[in-house]
Amino acid sequence: MKLASAVLAFASLLSGVAAHYTFPQLVVGGRGTGAWVNVRQTNNYQSNGPVIDVASQDFRCYNSATRSKATTATVAAGSTIGFQAGQAVSHPGVLNVYMAKAPAGVDVANWDGAGQVWFKVYQISAVTGGGAISWPSNGQATFQFPLPSSLPSGQYLVRVEHIALHSASGFQGAQFYISCAQINVTGGGSGNPGPLVAIPGVYTGREPGIMINIYYPVPTTYVQPGPAVWRG
Secondary structure, eight states: OHHHHHHHHHHHHHHHHHTOOOOOEEEETTEEOOTTTSBOOOTTTTTOOOBOOTTSTHHHHSOTTTOOOOOOEEEETTOEEEEEOSSOOOSSEEEEEEEEEOOTTOOGGGOOOOSEEEEEEEEEOOEEETTEEEOTTTTOOEEEEEOOTTOOSEEEEEEEEEEEOTTTTSTTOSEEEEEEEEEEEESOOOOOOOOOEETTTSOOSOSTTTSOOSSSSOOSOOOOSSSOBOOO
16 A cells, blocks of 8 residues: 555656746747747756745746856837747646846846846736636647837846646745746837836735635635736
């Protein structure tokens, strides 16, 4: 009996590792630009493991070990960009995309995104109703969104996070899958992106959309973590 339990536990562990994922590619013009070309290579590029500590410096771009930089892709304001996962997202959860503009005169490749400089540009939340909850991001491998046409020109970090909630009933049970891309926006407008938040700092880890039991009782509502989406 003990042996059978151990085998099941080991199988569960292997299944959990296999279900992990990364976001190694930026999508421009509907096509991926190559793994770790315009996206900074993350610490988990081999293990696919998540970040669980929202106060960690790795919660920003998850590249403390690789110290990686990337090539900066040029894109037009108003165009569509996105991220492509190394394998399809395989955990129930939600997705957020944040951006941060590098200071004038600073090459985004040499900028760490510190401070209250991040704003949200896209999200995929949960769908509730009829006593059920569903996760539209689950099973997807590519996520695309429009850049607001009023987004000011300049260089930006673009950060994707998928928050896996399958084990999120306790503190630090949620898993965050994170990557940061580098872009140079041209033909921009005079918009004022916001509200601005710091990463880390945007979450405590105890928000109702982060520390949540998604199985029982089935949630009747869901509150997306983070600020409102800036749409320009």
